[in-house]
Amino acid sequence: MRRFALIAVGIFIVWLALAGRLTLAEVVTGALVAAGVAALSRHHLALLDDIRLTPMLPVHLARYFWTFFIALVGANLDVARRVISPKPDIHPALVEVRTALTSDLGKLWLANSITLTPGTLSVDVVGDVLKVHWIDATPGRDMEHATRAIAEKFEARLKGFLS
Amino acid sequence: MAVIGDLFLVLGGLFLFLGALGIVRMPDVFNRLQAGTKAATLGALGIIAGVFFHHPGWWAKLMIIALFVLITSPVGSSTIARAALSAGIRPWRERGEDEGEGA
Numbered sequence: 681m682r683r684f685a686l687i688a689v690g691i692f693i694v695w696l697a698l699a700g701r702l703t704l705a706e707v708v709t710g711a712l713v714a715a716g717v718a719a720l721s722r723h724h725l726a727l728l729d730d731i732r733l734t735p736m737l738p739v740h741l742a743r744y745f746w747t748f749f750i751a752l753v754g755a756n757l758d759v760a761r762r763v764i765s766p767k768p769d770i771h772p773a774l775v776e777v778r779t780a781l782t783s784d785l786g787k788l789w790l791a792n793s794i795t796l797t798p799g800t801l802s803v804d805v806v807g808d809v810l811k812v813h814w815i816d817a818t819p820g821r822d823m824e825h826a827t828r829a830i831a832e833k834f835e836a837r838l839k840g841f842l843s
Numbered sequence: 844m845a846v847i848g849d850l851f852l853v854l855g856g857l858f859l860f861l862g863a864l865g866i867v868r869m870p871d872v873f874n875r876l877q878a879g880t881k882a883a884t885l886g887a888l889g890i891i892a893g894v895f896f897h898h899p900g901w902w903a904k905l906m907i908i909a910l911f912v913l914i915t916s917p918v919g920s921s922t923i924a925r926a927a928l929s930a931g932i933r934p935w936r937e938r939g940e941d942e943g944e945g946a
Binding site: 694696697698700752753755756759760762763764770772773774791792793795796799800801802803804811813815 | 861884
């Protein structure tokens with residue numbers, strides 16, 4: 681039921697956004713379609729159960745996206761600098777990062793965040809260890825250094841609404 | 844408004860170009876993905892922001908496009924990287940570095 685509501689609300693919002701106007705016809709059709717899609721897809725989206733629904737959720741999301749956006753811009757300037765430097769300035773290595781997040785959605789979200797931030801690209805997840813390609817592994821290749829440099833900032837934010 | 848929009852469009856295009864350049868210049872598939880994913884994501888977001896300043900009424904649709912890019916682009920590159928690794932491609936290493944340590 682909780683999953684059904686999450687999907688239905690999500691689809692309904694997307695519907696209204698794409699419709700672009702708030703007429704009665706759009707709202708009613710949107711609600712019906714949202715309910716139908718949610719009913720059909722809820723058994724396949726067990727991932728959504730990992731989200732902790734609290735009144736604080738929007739706050740946590742906003743804080744996460746703020747951290748994320750800064751990291752994304754930083755990532756781009758960083759990569760741009762490496763790309764245009766005459767001799768590509770890279771010291772790549774594959775490192776392993778241990779995550780404290782236990783849920784699948786949590787790990788997925790963390791892996792995606794890592795991919796979009798400076799110099800790191802998630803390659804694989806096995807258990808609670810993420811394999812990450814790091815374009816500049818000078819801070820240290822062992823798990824402690826890598827975890828601190830790559831994952832902890834996002835983990836702190838994600839723990840607010842994911843387990 | 845239109846000037847700000849143009850500025851974002853140019854910035855977005857610039858980042859997309861840098862992403863493409865990175866794909867050409869980087870030494871192996873992992874580093875190429877690094878350049879491609881990040882620059883392409885911010886490039887796309889820049890262009891979306893530029894379109895927003897030209898057509899503010901489209902904000903809801905643009906938000907959805909942005910969200911879609913933000914979700915699919917890292918998933919795509921992680922998948923390619925994972926496939927490359929399991930296909931046996933070893934990451935490029937600097938010369939003079941001792942082999943055998945690390946993954």
